[in-house]
Amino acid sequence: MERNLSLNLHVLTARLDRAADRILRAEHGISYSRFLALTLVGELGASTQRTLAEYLGVTEPSVSRMTGVLAADGLLDVQPDPAGGNRRRLSLTDAGKRRVTSIRQEFEDRLAAVVAESGVPYAEYAEHTARLLATFDRLEREAGK
Amino acid sequence: MERNLSLNLHVLTARLDRAADRILRAEHGISYSRFLALTLVGELGASTQRTLAEYLGVTEPSVSRMTGVLAADGLLDVQPDPAGGNRRRLSLTDAGKRRVTSIRQEFEDRLAAVVAESGVPYAEYAEHTARLLATFDRLEREAGK
DNA sequence: TTGGCTAAGTTAGCATGCTAAGTTATCCCC
DNA sequence: GGGGATAACTTAGCATGCTAACTTAGCCAA
Numbered sequence: 001m002e003r004n005l006s007l008n009l010h011v012l013t014a015r016l017d018r019a020a021d022r023i024l025r026a027e028h029g030i031s032y033s034r035f036l037a038l039t040l041v042g043e044l045g046a047s048t049q050r051t052l053a054e055y056l057g058v059t060e061p062s063v064s065r066m067t068g069v070l071a072a073d074g075l076l077d078v079q080p081d082p083a084g085g086n087r088r089r090l091s092l093t094d095a096g097k098r099r100v101t102s103i104r105q106e107f108e109d110r111l112a113a114v115v116a117e118s119g120v121p122y123a124e125y126a127e128h129t130a131r132l133l134a135t136f137d138r139l140e141r142e143a144g145k
Numbered sequence: 146m147e148r149n150l151s152l153n154l155h156v157l158t159a160r161l162d163r164a165a166d167r168i169l170r171a172e173h174g175i176s177y178s179r180f181l182a183l184t185l186v187g188e189l190g191a192s193t194q195r196t197l198a199e200y201l202g203v204t205e206p207s208v209s210r211m212t213g214v215l216a217a218d219g220l221l222d223v224q225p226d227p228a229g230g231n232r233r234r235l236s237l238t239d240a241g242k243r244r245v246t247s248i249r250q251e252f253e254d255r256l257a258a259v260v261a262e263s264g265v266p267y268a269e270y271a272e273h274t275a276r277l278l279a280t281f282d283r284l285e286r287e288a289g290k
Numbered sequence: 291t292t293g294g295c296t297a298a299g300t301t302a303g304c305a306t307g308c309t310a311a312g313t314t315a316t317c318c319c320c
Numbered sequence: 321g322g323g324g325a326t327a328a329c330t331t332a333g334c335a336t337g338c339t340a341a342c343t344t345a346g347c348c349a350a
Contacts, residue, residue, distance in 0.1 A: 004253045004271075005253065005256060005257075005260075005267070005270070005271040005274060006161060006165070006252050006253060006256045007181065008271070008274045008275050008278050009154075009157070009158050009161065009274055010158060010161070010162060010181075010202070011201070011202035011278060012154070012158075012274060012277055012278040012281065013154050013155060013157075013158035013159075014158075014202045014203065014337090015202050015278070015281055015282075015285070016151060016154065016155075016281065017155060018337090018338080019281075019285070020151070021338085031305075031306085033305080033306065033307095036152065036155075048328075048329095049328070049329065050327080050328060050329085056156070057155070057156035057159045057160050058159065058306085058307065058308090059307080059308065059309085060328070060329065060330085061307090061308075061309085061329085061330070061331080061332095062306065062307055062308075063329095064328095064329060064330055064331090065305095065306075065330090065331095066306080068330095069305095080315095084315075084316065085315065085316060085327070085328070086313090086314055086315045086316075086327070086328045086329060087315095087327090087328060087329085088328080088329075107151050108149045108150065108151060111150060111151045112150075114277065114280055114281050114284060115150075115277065117280050117284065118276045118277050118279070118280035118281075119276065120273040120276050120277055121273075122150070124273075125150070125270075125273050125277075126149075126150040126153070128265040128266075128269075128270050128273075129150060129153045129154055129157060130153050131263045131264065131265050132157055132259065132260065132263050132265055132270070133153050133156060133157040133160070134263070135259055135262050135263035136157065136160055136161065136164075136259050136263075137160075139259060139262065140160070140164070159307090163307090163308080166308085176335075176336085178335080178336065178337095193298075193299095194298075194299065195297080195298060195299085203336085203337065203338090204337080204338065204339085205298075205299065205300085206299085206300070206301080206302095206337090206338075206339085207336065207337055207338075208299090209298095209299060209300055209301090210300090210301095210335095210336075211336080213300095214335095229345075229346065230297070230298070230345065230346065231297070231298045231299060231343090231344055231345045231346080232297090232298060232299085232345095233298085233299075
């Protein structure tokens with residue numbers, strides 16, 4: 001068996017995530033997962049836990065636990081949604097905003113440097129990856145998931 | 146912030162891994178992680194825990210625990226390496242071999258179907274992914290890691 | 291030969307993913 | 321208005337990743 005695409009994707013991403021996590025913990029005192037959650041709330045408007053779970057690609061229980069921790073750390077504000085339902089309204093605290101804005105661009109730049117070094121055309125690879133994600137998303141939805 | 150490349154890679158892989166895990170557990174009664182480990186021992190000749198950790202892109206303690214479980218399940222044989230050192234010599238049991246060979250090609254085929262559906266050129270994407278992994282690997286090694 | 295170095299593996303404990311099952315809030319139909 | 325759906329969330333417990341620190345086995349130089 002050659003190292004096939006699914007394995008390479010798995011391993012590449014595992015290494016990138018691990019590196020991101022190491023850098024963030026060392027330089028900013030926060031895990032990659034928590035940073036992603038804060039970023040998605042702050043910049044993509046993930047305003048409920050359900051939405052945040054979708055953006056992150058994880059399940060609701062995972063998000064539920066994490067929002068609890070982030071709220072306890074004073075980085076995230078979690079309130080019942082005044083519009084009703086059983087939703088939580090998520091928003092960054094000032095401390096959360098400071099944390100996110102002080103970091104945001106760094107990773108993409110570092111990854112872009114790796115991509116440049118490798119000779120892989122960035123725009124094309126990014127577009128292909130986005131397209132695969134969108135297609136996989138659609139197929140899972142159609143399959144009833 | 147747009148959904149950038151690092152986030153898309155993270156989420157795409159998380160979903161692929163989750164789907165693979167669901168399918169394997171339902172249809173073959175084994176987790177994706179354990180299947181990958183068995184496959185790499187059987188087909189790429191990962192003959193020590195150190196090597197297996199490298200192939201999988203995880204750390205030695207993670208592998209150490211998993212080989213223990215796989216050995217307890219009777220799928221993997223773990224022996225002190227007769228050549229000396231503190232190595233373990235890893236090999237599939239007959240049950241392990243049966244498990245792997247009955248599954249192997251399925252995932253790559255399913256992923257290839259998603260790729261085809263998306264219109265992304267498979268060979269090119271696979272080659273780019275492999276190149277990124279190789280480059281990242283080299284950069285980490287050079288950085289002393 | 292012995293004391294330290296290195297490589298490989300293990301143990302302990304935490305972070306964060308999951309599924310299954312339960313809770314809470316709203317809606318809608320009779 | 322009451323009862324069952326539905327959606328969002330939580331709780332419980334397991335799987336598997338990590339780091340830090342320890343153990344084990346062999347090697348090498350004084």
